[in-house]
Amino acid sequence: xxxxxxxxxxxxxxxxxxxxxxxxxxxxxxxxxxxxxxxxxxxxxxxxxxxxxxxxxxxxxxxxxxxxxxxxxxxxxxxxxxxxxxxxxxxxxxxxxxxxxxxxxxxxxxxxxxxxxxxxxxxxxxxxxxxxxxxxxxxxxxxxxxxxxxxxxxxxxxxxxxxxxxxxxxxxxxxxxxxxxxxxxxxxxxxxxxxxxxxxxxxxxxxxxxxxxxxxxxxxxxxxxxxxxxxxxxxxxxxxxxxxxxxxxxxxxxxxxxxxxxxxxxxxxxxxxxxxxxxxxxxxxxxxxxxxxx
Amino acid sequence: xxxxxxxxxxxxxxxxxxxxxxxxxxxxxxxxxxxxxxxxxxxxxxxxxxxxxxxxxxxxxxxxxxxxxxxxxxxxxxxxxxxxxxxxxxxxxxxxxxxxxxxxxxxxxxxxxxxxxxxxxxxxxxxxxxxxxxxxxxxxxxxxxxxxxxxxxxxxxxxxxxxxxxxxxxxxxxxxxxxxxxxxxxxxxxxxxxxxxxxxxxxxxxxxxxxxxxxxxxxxxxxxxxxxxxxxxxxxxxxxxxxxxxxxxxxxxx
Ligand code: HEM
Ligand code: HEM
Numbered sequence: 001x002x003x004x005x006x007x008x009x010x011x012x013x014x015x016x017x018x019x020x021x022x023x024x025x026x027x028x029x030x031x032x033x034x035x036x037x038x039x040x041x042x043x044x045x046x047x048x049x050x051x052x053x054x055x056x057x058x059x060x061x062x063x064x065x066x067x068x069x070x071x072x073x074x075x076x077x078x079x080x081x082x083x084x085x086x087x088x089x090x091x092x093x094x095x096x097x098x099x100x101x102x103x104x105x106x107x108x109x110x111x112x113x114x115x116x117x118x119x120x121x122x123x124x125x126x127x128x129x130x131x132x133x134x135x136x137x138x139x140x141x142x143x144x145x146x147x148x149x150x151x152x153x154x155x156x157x158x159x160x161x162x163x164x165x166x167x168x169x170x171x172x173x174x175x176x177x178x179x180x181x182x183x184x185x186x187x188x189x190x191x192x193x194x195x196x197x198x199x200x201x202x203x204x205x206x207x208x209x210x211x212x213x214x215x216x217x218x219x220x221x222x223x224x225x226x227x228x229x230x231x232x233x234x235x236x237x238x239x240x241x242x243x244x245x246x247x248x249x250x251x252x253x254x255x256x257x258x259x260x261x262x263x264x265x266x267x268x269x270x271x272x273x274x275x276x277x278x279x280x281x282x283x284x285x286x287x288x289x290x291x292x293x294x
Numbered sequence: 295x296x297x298x299x300x301x302x303x304x305x306x307x308x309x310x311x312x313x314x315x316x317x318x319x320x321x322x323x324x325x326x327x328x329x330x331x332x333x334x335x336x337x338x339x340x341x342x343x344x345x346x347x348x349x350x351x352x353x354x355x356x357x358x359x360x361x362x363x364x365x366x367x368x369x370x371x372x373x374x375x376x377x378x379x380x381x382x383x384x385x386x387x388x389x390x391x392x393x394x395x396x397x398x399x400x401x402x403x404x405x406x407x408x409x410x411x412x413x414x415x416x417x418x419x420x421x422x423x424x425x426x427x428x429x430x431x432x433x434x435x436x437x438x439x440x441x442x443x444x445x446x447x448x449x450x451x452x453x454x455x456x457x458x459x460x461x462x463x464x465x466x467x468x469x470x471x472x473x474x475x476x477x478x479x480x481x482x483x484x485x486x487x488x489x490x491x492x493x494x495x496x497x498x499x500x501x502x503x504x505x506x507x508x509x510x511x512x513x514x515x516x517x518x519x520x521x522x523x524x525x526x527x528x529x530x531x532x533x534x535x536x537x538x539x540x541x542x543x544x545x546x547x548x
Contacts, residue, residue, distance in 0.1 A: 015408035026351060026416050030423045033348065049343030050546040057336045058326040060345045068352050069359055076363065076409060080401035087390070090383040091462035093505065100463040103453050105411050105446060110467065119482045122471025133439045136422075137432030146428040147544040154425065161422050165415075292476075292483035 004189040007178055011086045014079075016104055016177050023170060033149040034158075047148045098182045098195065107176025108169050114184065115274040117293055125271075132264045136161075139261050141252060160265070168271055203284040206277070214288045223287030227294055234266035235259065335534055337542060344543035349424070353417035357445075358530065360410035364448075367403040368519065375455070377515035379508045382457035407449050414445050426544040434536040437529055444526045451518035454511060465514070466506050473497040 007013060037047040102110045112121035144153040151158055181187040182195045205214035207222050214223065239258070242250045250258065277283040287294040302308060314325045324338045343349050374393050375385050389396030418438065421427060427435035454465045473479045473495060477488060480495040492504045502509030537543065 012408070015405070015412065018409075019412045022412060022416060023419075026353075026419065029348070029351070030420065034423065047546050049341070049346070049349060052342035052545070054339045055342050055345065056320070056323045057338055057340050057345075058323040058333070060342075061336060061340060062326075062333065064345065064347060064352070065355060068356065072356055072359055072409075073363070076402060076406055079405045080398055083401065083405070084397060085401050085404040086460060087386050087456055088459040091379075091457045091459055091506075093462070095459070097459055097463055100467050102464050102467050103450060104408075105449065106468060109471075113471075118471050118474035119476055119479070123475045123479070123482070130439060130443060133442075134436045137427040137429075137435050140428070143428065145425040147424060147426065147546045149423055150425070158423070165419060165422075 002190070003187075003192055004178075007189060011083050012104065013177055014083055016174065019170075020174070027166075030149055031151065034151040037148050037150050038152040041150070041152070047150070049148060099180060099184055101176065101180070104173060104177055107180075108172035111172040111176045111180070112271070115271070115278050119292065120294070125267075128264065128267055132268075135260060135264065139257050139264075141257070160268075164268060168268070201282060203278070203282045205285040205288060206283050209281070209283065214285060220287070220289060223285075223289075223294070227287045230270070231263075231266055234269070235262040238262060335538075337538060340542060341545050343545050350543060351416070351420050353413055353420050357410060357414045357417050360406050360413060361526070361530070363406045364403060364410065365523065367399050367406065368523075370399045371403055372519060377455070377512050379457065379511060382455065382511060386456045386458070403452075407452060411445060411449055414442055418442060424544060428544075431536075431540045431544060434533060434540060437533045437536065441526065441529055441533060444522055444529070448518060448522050448526070451514045451522065454506070454514045455518065457511060462506060465510070469497050469500055469506065469510075472500055 008017060033048065040047050101107060109121060109126060112125060115121070116125070140154075140157050142154055142157065144150070178189050179186055181191075181193040182197070183199075185197060185199055187193060205219070205223075206226065207214045207219040212219050212222060214220075239250070239262075253261070274286075277286070285293045313329055314322050316322070326333065327336055327338045328334045371389070374389055374396065376382060386400070389400050393399075421435065421438065450465075450468060453461045455461065473481045473492070475496050476482045477484050478490060478496045479485060480490045480492045480497070482490075485495065492498065498504060500510075500513070501507070502513050
């Protein structure tokens with residue numbers, strides 16, 4: 001059978017297909033309303049919902065809830081009649097399946113394991129994702145765009161969130177489901193999985209690129225400079241830029257907020273940077289220390 | 295016909311259950327909401343935009359509905375399920391071949407679980423796109439983030455329960471990452487300073503052992519069927535309460 005059909009019709013992966021369809025649909029619907037509101041605002045009209053009056057909850061809301069509930073129950077019933085939940089062989093600690101995949105919603109994190117050591121990919125980054133999400137309301141001080149879809153009034157917030165949500169979360173999940181096979185090697189959906197395949201991909205550490213042993217003292221120092229320098233530069237350069245061009249915004253933000261935003265943003269961007277380093281330049285570690293490797 | 299109608303409806307018992315008649319009056323519409331313990335989660339009157347499907351997409355409500363379906367099907371499954379290494383997998387087979395409606399109960403539970411994870415992410419996306427986390431709703435967004443994590447954890451702990459290869463190795467992969475926690479995981483950085491070993495680290499606490507085994511199954515089961523649903527329900531009611539107290543569904547300031 002065509003490997004793509006095989007992957008896509010595995011019972012659990014039907015959920016991914018449903019996710020892709022639903023997310024696409026609601027993304028289009030959301031952005032379409034955002035652009036529509038932006039147009040209305042630009043020509044001086046009220047945005048969607050601004051002029052609405054109060055209505056009785058009974059019946060409009062209760063009716064729509066009833067209809068949605070029936071549709072959802074019907075949908076889940078059809079899904080459950082059509083597709084049976086998988087049950088593999090009984091658990092056996094001596095037989096490791098290859099690949100051993102986490103549940104699909106954690107495949108983004110499992111994919112990060114290619115680029116980061118487990119303590120970063122499995123513990124530090126997820127913690128920062130949760131902390132970062134909870135921090136959003138307190139660091140986004142733009143009062144506009146509260147209560148209606150808009151893009152123009154909060155461009156940066158929407159772009160950064162969309163990058164995290166669609167690329168770093170959903171795309172990595174889709175890659176984990178469809179493009180990772182035995183040995184966590186990359187397989188296009190139309191390629192057969194080959195359990196014998198070995199890829200000889202000699203990775204090196206960053207300092208080895210310029211000929212310095214990464215496990216030596218100079219390697220350690222250069223690695224530290226690169227990692228710490230990345231954070232310092234990432235947090236100082238925008239500061240200088242904003243001091244010159246937008247001092248009011250900076251004053252409004254205050255130093256605590258500014259530092260938190262930039263720390264989270266710089267950490268977030270380290271993910272795509274390490275992905276490029278690993279995938280394009282075959283660089284594994286940037287900084288090797290006796291206690292941990294980055 | 296009419297006398298039958300009178301007999302059914304004009305007596306003490308009926309009237310004690312249903313406090314109002316069906317006439318479509320403003321008073322009755324209000325009574326329908328606050329006279330009913332379930333419907334009175336809602337305000338009696340709402341802004342029209344809050345009712346429109348295109349604004350909320352109904353996604354928070356659908357997430358809650360998925361959770362209710364999961365609770366009902368989950369309780370049904372509990373009647374047939376023993377959280378032991380010897381029996382768990384056999385119970386799955388029993389569900390398949392013996393128990394009445396066993397297959398559909400299990401299917402509904404599993405697909406509703408996937409569905410809940412999908413819709414809660416879309417709910418978060420909607421709340422972000424409408425800027426609904428902005429003042430005065432900052433705190434409720436935080437509650438939401440915790441609910442998101444709890445949803446993942448519910449699905450994750452449930453995954454082990456069938457005790458098949460799929461769940462066993464997914465949980466093994468997942469909890470191995472816990473072993474890499476800095477300071478408190480035995481493979482994590484700096485753990486040697488605290489004398490952490492595979493037998494006293496965070497992974498051991500999660501699994502009740504150094505490997506995924508009987509204790510891990512029991513812990514998963516208790517987290518999955520009792521502890522996390524309880525915490526989730528409490529937080530959901532805080533979440534709903536705050537939606538009301540923060541002024542209802544967000545809308546453009548006029
Ligand atoms: C009070 C609520 C719940 C109870 C009492 C409950 C109970 C159970 C029981 C007894 C099982 C084992 C039977 C089986 O594996 O088929 C199970 C499995 C499972 N549960 Fe739940 N559950 C509840 C809520 C949830 C929620 C909210 C989710 C996800 C968001 C979830 C996700 C799962 C998953 C993924 C499985 C594995 C399904 C399988 O393949 O069999 N459960 N649950
Ligand atoms: C188990 C998970 C959850 C349930 C059952 C739930 C349920 C709901 C419901 C029923 C509403 C009413 C409006 C609507 O349907 O959109 C709502 C609103 C809200 N939710 Fe959730 N939610 C959950 C998770 C989340 C998450 C993950 C977030 C964000 C990270 C979040 C943030 C909010 C906020 C800020 C509101 C107010 C929205 C507004 O006023 O427009 N919730 N939630």
